[in-house]
Amino acid sequence: MDPDVDIQKFAEKLVKAGREGVAWERKKLEWILEEKEKQQSEEKTQPAKG
DSSP states (O other): OOHHHHHHHHHHHHHHHHHHHHHHHHHHHHHHHHHHHHHHHHHHHSOOOO
16 A cells, blocks of 8 residues: 555544544533533522621
């Protein structure tokens, strides 16, 4: 096999894996932000202690 073809296929796999990783991190960050918003809204609805 042509080494350039192997390198090209390897690069394509890296790009695909990178995109999937970015998509996963984005979902994770969105979830974290949603959880923080829920927590903040719950804190606002609860009466202040003191």
